Amino acid sequence: MAEPTRREFMLGEGAGTGSGNANLTVGMGPAHPAMHGIIRILTELDGEVIRKADVEIGYLHRAFEKDCEVGGYNNAIPYTDRLNYVSPLINNFGYASAVEKLLGIDITERCKYIRVIMSEISRICDHLTCIGASAMELGAFTVFLYMIKAREFLWELVEDVTGARLTISYGRVGGVKADLPDGFAEKTRHAFKQVREVLDEVHRLLTGNRIFMDRMVGIGTLSRDETVAYAITGPLLRAVGVPYDVRKAQPYYVYDRIEFEVPTRPEGDNYARYLVRMAEMEQAMRIVEQAMDAIPAGPINVDFEGRPLDPASYVDQGKQGKTEGLLLIPITLSPNLEGQDRAAQARVNVHDKRVVLPPKETTYGSIEGLMNHFMLIMEGYGIRPPQGEAYFAVEGANGELGFYVVSDGGDRPYRVRCRPPCLMPMAALPRMIEGGMVADLIPTFGSVNMIGGELDR
Amino acid sequence: MTVASILAELGERFGASIVETHEQHGDHTVVVARDALLPVLRYCREVPALAFDMLTDLTAVDYLKYPGREDGPRFEVVYHLYSLRHNHRLRVKVRLEEDDAVVPTAVTLWPIADWLEREVWDMFGVHFEGHPDLRRLLLYEEFVGHPLRKDYPINRRQPLIGPQI
Numbered sequence: 098m099a100e101p102t103r104r105e106f107m108l109g110e111g112a113g114t115g116s117g118n119a120n121l122t123v124g125m126g127p128a129h130p131a132m133h134g135i136i137r138i139l140t141e142l143d144g145e146v147i148r149k150a151d152v153e154i155g156y157l158h159r160a161f162e163k164d165c166e167v168g169g170y171n172n173a174i175p176y177t178d179r180l181n182y183v184s185p186l187i188n189n190f191g192y193a194s195a196v197e198k199l200l201g202i203d204i205t206e207r208c209k210y211i212r213v214i215m216s217e218i219s220r221i222c223d224h225l226t227c228i229g230a231s232a233m234e235l236g237a238f239t240v241f242l243y244m245i246k247a248r249e250f251l252w253e254l255v256e257d258v259t260g261a262r263l264t265i266s267y268g269r270v271g272g273v274k275a276d277l278p279d280g281f282a283e284k285t286r287h288a289f290k291q292v293r294e295v296l297d298e299v300h301r302l303l304t305g306n307r308i309f310m311d312r313m314v315g316i317g318t319l320s321r322d323e324t325v326a327y328a329i330t331g332p333l334l335r336a337v338g339v340p341y342d343v344r345k346a347q348p349y350y351v352y353d354r355i356e357f358e359v360p361t362r363p364e365g366d367n368y369a370r371y372l373v374r375m376a377e378m379e380q381a382m383r384i385v386e387q388a389m390d391a392i393p394a395g396p397i398n399v400d401f402e403g404r405p406l407d408p409a410s411y412v413d414q415g416k417q418g419k420t421e422g423l424l425l426i427p428i429t430l431s432p433n434l435e436g437q438d439r440a441a442q443a444r445v446n447v448h449d450k451r452v453v454l455p456p457k458e459t460t461y462g463s464i465e466g467l468m469n470h471f472m473l474i475m476e477g478y479g480i481r482p483p484q485g486e487a488y489f490a491v492e493g494a495n496g497e498l499g500f501y502v503v504s505d506g507g508d509r510p511y512r513v514r515c516r517p518p519c520l521m522p523m524a525a526l527p528r529m530i531e532g533g534m535v536a537d538l539i540p541t542f543g544s545v546n547m548i549g550g551e552l553d554r
Numbered sequence: 555m556t557v558a559s560i561l562a563e564l565g566e567r568f569g570a571s572i573v574e575t576h577e578q579h580g581d582h583t584v585v586v587a588r589d590a591l592l593p594v595l596r597y598c599r600e601v602p603a604l605a606f607d608m609l610t611d612l613t614a615v616d617y618l619k620y621p622g623r624e625d626g627p628r629f630e631v632v633y634h635l636y637s638l639r640h641n642h643r644l645r646v647k648v649r650l651e652e653d654d655a656v657v658p659t660a661v662t663l664w665p666i667a668d669w670l671e672r673e674v675w676d677m678f679g680v681h682f683e684g685h686p687d688l689r690r691l692l693l694y695e696e697f698v699g700h701p702l703r704k705d706y707p708i709n710r711r712q713p714l715i716g717p718q719i
Contacts, residue, residue: 155693158693160701160708162702163702163708198580325607325608325638326607326666328611328666339638484621485578487578488581488645499611505619505620506621512616514613520669523669524665524666524668524669525665525666
């Protein structure tokens with residue numbers, strides 16, 4: 098009996114002659130240490146070369162679009178947090194803007210600036226995570242720790258503003274939840290100083306690093322035509338030299354009043370994507386700094402008289418008929434409602450009773466305010482845009498994030514469609530990895546920055 | 555060329571195949587008959603003055619419970635197009651009856667239509683004729699029904715799959 102070949106010994110009988118003619122099918126994922134996010138890539142290998150690949154997604158599907166249809170318009174905001182959970186603020190604002198487009202309302206100046214500032218902080222968080230994680234998978238663990246440290250500085254800012262780190266639910270149709278806290282500008286400047294130091298360190302660690310470049314340069318390449326045909330947007334499109342950015346092409350909020358550049362690279366490989374992301378973080382910080390200089394104060398509170406009351410005694414006084422001047426007394430809000438007093442409310446929300454809840458002073462202090470509040474909260478009432486449809490796109494961290502909302506005139510969205518920016522590169526992933534080595538799959542997958550929550554919805 | 559004049563040009567060129575055109579909230583929409591869908595999409599993509607080189611999004615809407623449209627065609631398949639060269643957008647829609655929910659595939663025009671059409675098939679059960687590999691995209695093969703249809707209840711349980719113990 099013939100001695101089994103080494104290949105047969107390792108792979109079982111019938112595994113071929115050892116000449117390497119039979120391809121081996123290997124599944125990566127859904128749970129794999131180098132797969133951040135649950136996804137399955139079925140590869141057909143010839144030795145170490147990927148001949149064919151099939152990407153299987155949907156492991157994180159939570160019926161986002163169906164869930165949006167069963168609640169009021171603002172009820173979808175927490176679901177949007179969970180789309181791209183690394184930059185949830187952009188999702189909040191994108192969805193809110195689509196509904197505002199449907200309602201035909203324009204948000205306040207101050208709110209536009211707040212949305213720009215918070216979106217750009219989110220974008221930096223997203224890019225930090227993406228570069229940190231993909232560098233770690235190439236062995237640069239230090240970079241990951243540095244990047245997460247920098248992200249921590251920014252998440253502290255996000256926590257200051259929204260009260261949460263990840264599931265922030267900060268956007269609202271017609272505005273935002275609360276105004277910026279005191280001292281936000283100084284804190285942001287301080288945080289940016291630290292983030293810039295980290296970026297400089299990472300730049301010196303990675304950009305000219307021989308090991309890093311060997312794994313990134315020329316790997317995962319996609320041509321310009323193919324990138325466009327796959328409708329890929331964001332850093333991946335800018336890494337093939339197309340300067341398309343929704344913030345420039347179809348400016349929304351106040352992006353047309355702010356100076357910034359759209360960094361591009363012509364190569365289209367993983368290294369180009371890394372460089373584009375690094376440059377974008379600096380641009381995002383530039384945008385935030387300009388926006389903080391230009392942000393208008395909005396109407397200033399002039400009616401402070403008497404000391405603040407807590408909500409219960411506010412209601413009591415009203416019940417006892419002591420209503421004179423009651424509406425002028427500010428209310429002491431619980432910490433989780435900070436920034437929602439009447440003055441702040443007027444600065445950051447549109448003055449539209451059909452859309453935005455009245456400030457708590459009005460709700461507790463007057464029957465009109467209470468009725469207004471009730472009408473917006475009660476089922477069957479709430480925000481009711483006219484019949485129609487609208488598509489609104491914002492520049493998410495991964496590319497064009499679009500929301501297509503259809504209204505039937507009722508208080509619930511008839512249909513909400515989210516255009517997930519990372520679905521398109523995932524569809525093109527086989528094109529990027531076929532013909533390459535198995536090991537190259539890891540940096541390529543990292544550079545796509547797949548976010549499961551957004552991909553699978 | 556403005557998008558409004560694109561709508562006019564499409565109406566002139568394809569005549570009766572253009573069911574409707576309108577502008578709403580600054581978005582331009584053209585509703586086409588199914589037979590003319592592929593020619594219209596190809597025209598949009600290839601004529602230099604239009605040059606819609608990106609299929610930004612492809613989705614569907616089930617109008618089963620939409621007030622005033624309960625008896626009309628049930629589904630609408632919605633194509634969002636974008637042109638990098640001219641920086642304009644267009645929405646192309648095609649209406650489908652429930653018992654004949656079939657559309658020709660757009661994979662030959664834009665490869666991204668592959669996954670997007672698989673998702674629409676998965677969620678709405680709209681069939682794409684000529685699609686090379688029309689499998690479910692997000693849900694699993696054993697899933698029964700199409701969950702984004704309006705007559706699919708949100709709390710329906712599905713059979714659990716996995717190794718039998």
